[in-house]
Amino acid sequence: MLEILTIPFIQNALIGGILIAVLLSVLSLFINIKNWSFINVGISHATFGGLALGVYLGVSPISLGFIFAISTGILIGYISKKGDIHEDISIGILFSISMALGVIFLTLTPNYTSDLFSFLFGNILTITKEDIYLLTIFSIFTYIFLWIFFRKILFCCYNEEVAYTTGINTKFYYYSLIVIIAIATVLAVKLVGVILASAMIILPAATSSQIFWHYKKILISSVLISIIIVLAGIFVSYQYNLPSGATTVFIYGILFFTALLVKKIRQGS
Amino acid sequence: MKTALEVKNLTVKLSGKVILEDINFSVKKGETLAIVGPNGGGKTTLLKTILGFIIPFKGEIKLLERPPKEAIKTGKVGYLPQKNNIPKRFPVSVLDVVLFGLVNSKLSKKEQIERALKYLDYVGMLDFKDHPFSDLSGGQQQRVSIARVLVAEPEIIFLDEPSTGIDVVAQESFYEFLKNLKETKGITVVMVTHDVGVVAKFVDKIAGLNRFLHFYGHPKEFFKKDILEKLYGSEIELVVHSEECVACEHFRFKIGDKRC
Numbered sequence: 001m002l003e004i005l006t007i008p009f010i011q012n013a014l015i016g017g018i019l020i021a022v023l024l025s026v027l028s029l030f031i032n033i034k035n036w037s038f039i040n041v042g043i044s045h046a047t048f049g050g051l052a053l054g055v056y057l058g059v060s061p062i063s064l065g066f067i068f069a070i071s072t073g074i075l076i077g078y079i080s081k082k083g084d085i086h087e088d089i090s091i092g093i094l095f096s097i098s099m100a101l102g103v104i105f106l107t108l109t110p111n112y113t114s115d116l117f118s119f120l121f122g123n124i125l126t127i128t129k130e131d132i133y134l135l136t137i138f139s140i141f142t143y144i145f146l147w148i149f150f151r152k153i154l155f156c157c158y159n160e161e162v163a164y165t166t167g168i169n170t171k172f173y174y175y176s177l178i179v180i181i182a183i184a185t186v187l188a189v190k191l192v193g194v195i196l197a198s199a200m201i202i203l204p205a206a207t208s209s210q211i212f213w214h215y216k217k218i219l220i221s222s223v224l225i226s227i228i229i230v231l232a233g234i235f236v237s238y239q240y241n242l243p244s245g246a247t248t249v250f251i252y253g254i255l256f257f258t259a260l261l262v263k264k265i266r267q268g269s
Numbered sequence: 270m271k272t273a274l275e276v277k278n279l280t281v282k283l284s285g286k287v288i289l290e291d292i293n294f295s296v297k298k299g300e301t302l303a304i305v306g307p308n309g310g311g312k313t314t315l316l317k318t319i320l321g322f323i324i325p326f327k328g329e330i331k332l333l334e335r336p337p338k339e340a341i342k343t344g345k346v347g348y349l350p351q352k353n354n355i356p357k358r359f360p361v362s363v364l365d366v367v368l369f370g371l372v373n374s375k376l377s378k379k380e381q382i383e384r385a386l387k388y389l390d391y392v393g394m395l396d397f398k399d400h401p402f403s404d405l406s407g408g409q410q411q412r413v414s415i416a417r418v419l420v421a422e423p424e425i426i427f428l429d430e431p432s433t434g435i436d437v438v439a440q441e442s443f444y445e446f447l448k449n450l451k452e453t454k455g456i457t458v459v460m461v462t463h464d465v466g467v468v469a470k471f472v473d474k475i476a477g478l479n480r481f482l483h484f485y486g487h488p489k490e491f492f493k494k495d496i497l498e499k500l501y502g503s504e505i506e507l508v509v510h511s512e513e514c515v516a517c518e519h520f521r522f523k524i525g526d527k528r529c
Contacts (some may be wrong), residue, residue, distance in 0.1 A: 033359060155369045158359055165320055166346035166421065167341055167373050185502045215360040 001230045003059050009125055013234050015129035015246070019135045020188050021226035024197070025204035027181055029219050032205040033157050039076065039178070040201045042091030044184045044194045049098030052105035060199065068098060073182035076174055080261055122193025124143035124234060135187055142180055153177060154215065196245040200226060203252040209267060210259035272334070273457040274319065275300045275426050279309070281318050287480070288314045292328070294476060294485045295528035298424070301451050301458040301472040303488075305465045307501050310479035312461040316429055319459070320348060332430035333424060347426035351433050357403060357411070363389065363413050364398040370420040388416040392446070408439040419450070432467070440464065444471040465491075475511035499517055 004010050031037055050068025054061030072094050081092040140154045145155070155163040156173045182199075188197035204222035212218050233248030272295050279292040296302050317323045319330055321337035322464045332340035340346055347370075356520040367385040373383055389395045392412040403451050404412065411431060418426050431447075431472065432440040448471045450456055462468050469475065477484030477491060477500045484496045491497075 033356065035356075041359070041483075151372050154361070157356075158366070158369060159350060159355055159363065161320075161322065161350055162348055163372075164322075165341055165346055165371075165427075166370065169342050209358075209360065213358075213360055213403075214362060218360055229386050 004235070007125075010234070010238065012127045012132060014231065016135060016191060017124050017230040017234055018227055019132065020137055020191060021200060021230040022223050023135070023139045023184055024188060025222040025226035026142070026146065026219065027184055028201050028203070028222055029215060030153070030157060030217075031181070031201055032178060033215070035155075036087060036181075037202045037206075037266050038088045038091050039073075039121075039181060041194075041198050042076065042095040043069050043072055043182050044189045044197050045095040046098035047186050047189050048102040048194075049100075049105070050102075052109075054101035056105040056109045061204040062186070062190055065122035065190070069182040069186040069268060070179055072098060073178040077088050077178045081174075122189065122191055122196060122245050124192050124230075124248070125238075127191050131187075131191055135191075138183060138187060142184070145176070145180065149173065149176075154230065159206045192248075193245045196249055199249045199252045200230075203256050206253075207256045207259045210256075210263040212265060225255065254267065271298045272296070272331070274333075274459065275329075275331040276315075276319070277329045277331075279315075279318065279330065280326045281314055281323060282311070282326040287326075289318070289478075291480055292482045294480075294482060296381045296457060296459060298457055299451065299455045300474060301447065302388070302460070302474045302476060303460045303465070303468045303472045304459065304478055305468075305500075306478040306483075308463075310500075311462060312478055313429055315478060316427055316459070316461050320346070320427060321355070342426065343374070344367045344421055345424040347421060347423035349411075349414050349426065349428045350419050353429045355414075359403055360399065361402050363394060363400050363402050364403070366413050367416045367420050368403050370417040373467065375420070385416070385420055389413070406433055407433070408443070411443065415446075419454075419456075423456065424459040425459065428458065428462075431460055432462065432464055437467075442487045444468055447471060508517055 005014070009054075018263045022134075026268045031040060047065040050064035050066070051061040054064040057064075073092055077091045078085055079085055080087045080091075107187055144164060152163070152168050153173050155166075155168065156170050160174070185197055185201070188200060192200070204226045205218055208218040208221040212221060229251050232251055233244055236242065236251070237244035237247040276292055276294050276297040279289060280287065280399050281289040292315065304315060306312050318325055319332060319337060330337055333343065334343055335343070335431045340424060364385055366381070367389055368381060371381045371385065376384065384396060386398065389398055392415050393417065394409060394412050397409065397413075402410065405413065428447075444467060447454055447458055447460075451458055458472075460468070460472075465475070469491070472488060474486060475484065475491045476482060477496060479500050484491055495525060
């Protein structure tokens, strides 16, 4: 069993998987308290438009994916703030437009042969050293940012108007959080696909908050849960020759419903 | 006495519709003002314009002798929104909520906690410091939110419908608490409320608002039929509560047409 740890692509998958797991589970706290569970789905699907445009134009798909994701994130925030539209509505509008553009670009691309399966589920076993470097740099940046401004961001999530009246630049924190989530989402989509990226940013805090009520405990347990699940997903998928992304999502799901059951039993008693 | 808030020739339009027109008043430091009026009369819009959330179409606002956006940055302004503006099941403790009020403070972590505990004690919520904020009743949440506002030691505080979700008995003690706050700390209080009867005996001034400022002055002068008709419409029926009225003993103004 442990001999798989000596295989280079498994090593990369483990390191990359843990890096993504920690990053997305930290962000999942904010996704849950802001009720932004749809934002990651929106941004990750919007990324598809950028990737497809890159394929069509013959330029780096991932670079255009980044541009689409960040633009979508900022637009979601802008439309929600200026147009009095709930974030979920603006997400739904933007991601469907971007997905539609993606399909049009791919249809127009001559001799396009790739399928969308890798976009949906990715393949954690294909993580490269370069991916790990990029993920490490972005993760460090995110943790420093959150370390310095955590209380202010949490206060903005609690009540943006109240936070503003204490002199906090709420717009800065709002858009910074959206951009960080957008970049993390693109990185995750590239490595683990849309479905797993969504699961990894929604389910950790959603699961932990069934057991714990305080944000510190939710944060710590979310990180631990994610690391364990990603490792379990890699091992199980390798051992039984199953798709790694789908296997990991399934384990996340099982744990969420277990936590929900535990909560119900505790409430009942 | 210095002026804490000055509103001059203020007109506010939202989506092209005039919500507030030619509003003029000023509040001196240490005064308590209740902004009252019918629903849709522009009370909350006025509060949000004073705080800088809404840009006026015309006119000028001076908050602590500065434009609102500059005044906000001084950290001397406190704001308590309506209860329902706080997300459900927000994962913080009572102490965390009070500490939000010190998020820009230069105090050490230990000093911040000491001060937060002091204000939790002040509002009678010290025993709940480690409880989930979302598990508290409406009245308890309001007390904690007041502690969050006060912990920054502001010069002026704005309260939007502060008695929402609080029963009548708790409302009395809440307004009593606000009155005490003004007397002991000299804080200027501006509140939007619909509880004109309850609030009248606790404030220095009332602003009667329905697009225009129909009344601005002492509460006793407010309870006149012509003023109330202008503010609430001609269908208003005044009910006067006697000194002996047990059911509504909070209301003691002997004016109007009926007795309870």
